[in-house]
Amino acid sequence: MKSQDDLERIACAEEQWKHDVLEPRVKRFQLEKSPTRFYTPTAARDFDFLEKVGFPGQYPFTAGNNPFDFWRAYAEAGAKMGVRPEYGGSGAAGRYSGYGTAEDYRDYLLRMQSLGSRGGPNVAFDLVTQCGYDSDSPFAAGEVGRVGVAVDSFRDFQVIYEAFTGDRDIDRVPSNFTINAPAAVIIAMYAALAEKRGIAPAQLRGTPQNDILKEFIARGTYIYPPRPSMRLFRDTLVFCRKHLPKLNVTSIGGYHIREAGATRVQDLAFSFANGVAYLQAGVDAGLDIDDFAPMFTFNAFGGSMEIYHEIAFQRAARRMWARILRERFGAKDARSMMIRQPITAHIGCTSTTLQRPLNNLARAVVGGIASGMCGGLPAVYPPFDEPLGLGHSLESIQLQMDATRILIFEAKVADVVDPWAGSYFMESLTDETEAAAQAELDKIEAMGGAVAAIENGYMPRAVAKSAYERQRRIENQEDFMVGVNCFMGDNELEVSAQRMVDELYDAAHMATAEERQLAKLAQLRRERNGKAVADGLAALEAHAKDEAVNLMPDLIECVKSGATLQEICDVLRGVFGEAEPVKL
């Protein structure tokens, strides 16, 4: 902290500089105000280094969760050995993937393993599964196996895991499941698989997304209304702590909220409001905060091209979450206070453009620099062909990986932790971001918290309005996107991308997935023991009506009996009702 005298001298000098240098220049170029800013110590007058930043790996974690992360410890050794880390993966799970039937996806995973993939599955489910329907539902037509793999039953789930045996068995590799409304059912399948393979459930590692509240704000794969959805969250939380203690309970996302249009501040405030609701659910269920908060993860926050703001955002997020955990929830364990997320800053997929798509590589590198400068792997994300269709090409993934490697090994972006610590500019921007997000979070808490702010439509509508405001700014050239709303003249070359390597997913399999899946489902319905299915579903229904009962044991019995995902979800729809889509 500078002394008061020093600050006054600097403030005086700053005024003089404005008068002598800045203002004449603004006048000379006939501007109304300067297009740039210069920061001095007066921008961070009350800045207290130990209180606001501290040291990496210590409260309030502004400078990072660790002095260096696991990947950094062995980066050079890995480069010499040519180890191919799965930077796009989440923890030790592999790259997010999934398509077609379980058989198609299993074969894809085996192919990726032959190409060097070492992690567990990071499963994308198709929308039919994510919305709790079976492939033969009228809602499913045209969607089976499209954006992910179709899982109608425990049988499908087991087929996927045929790719994971021996030294890749489920006590060796973790799994990620991008699933929310039916998360409890998928966790039940995972537990049932362990039982079938004779593996103790306590050995299972992995991360279900299990972040249902953001589905009402963005992404939209909800089934039940928010309150019964929170009961299912509680059931998964309590059950996992007791029986699957190594499973991360949730992967909270601000990413989807920002991608749906939220501002940076809304992203932070809304995802934390959701996180607070999940934490409170654990506390209300009688769990000790330090028993379960360390098992919460974040999948990512949103990103943008505004590199300085995104660095400040990540610093503010870490500090704010640590304070919430310590001050509001009384956490004592540092692991409860940390935001664990696979990537930090990034540009967000909505920053990529369909126009002149190779430009997206330049854009993603900016995000990689930002993440390297705010306590994360300098991950270049997404691959440049993100806006061209579903799924990325192998060569775009190679370019993305090499770009990350270039930032690590050639640019040495990750050799300093929190290089912006103490910058007058960055500290004031971090403070501003945190204060604005805290004000928005307070507003939601005053409404009664995240569930109330979903029920009254506040959060989903605020996101849609922000999305429209962004569109308006682009159309009015208040915000610029190169090749989209500027620099599109006749002299610009449309540099296009040649995809020279095959797409990862087999298009022929994708085209026939629905038909094959329907045949498998019909076979399951013929072969299973109908009475066992009916008995399991009846027990589930009875217990669903009693808020106090944890439904996980019933769900495990149901999946083992051969009940389908939709049959299970339909029973719960009958008891819980269905969520209404939000209007304009």
Place this chain on the structure above:
Amino acid sequence: MNSERKIRVLVAKPGLDGHDRGARVVAYGLRDAGFEVIYTGLRQTPEQIATAAVQEDVDVIGLSVLSGAHLALTRKVIEQLRQQGAADIPILVGGLIPESDKPALKEMGVAGVFTAGTPISSIAAFIRSHVASM
């Protein structure tokens, strides 16, 4: 057509895709541009969309799909409109539509395909010229 009456647009999300940023932005934008906009909300079946279009007496339907199911879903909406005697309502499709699928959509009878980066003003202009020429 009657110039007193605002052009009525149904913005619809067929299928299970929950990515409604585009649909909502287009709905807000067209509303601000002077259109009467009805937004269906998520997860509408082709039948629900056709019924809403007929009941609301809309001049044009905008479908937004980002899940890769655009061909199947658009075909079904068109079938439903035909069954309900409303095959003359022009359909626009937006979302994540690969370049290679555009001819197939046009062949089905889709009036226009609008992908990422399209200004709402050009969608509005397209609708105005299309509806006026009917």
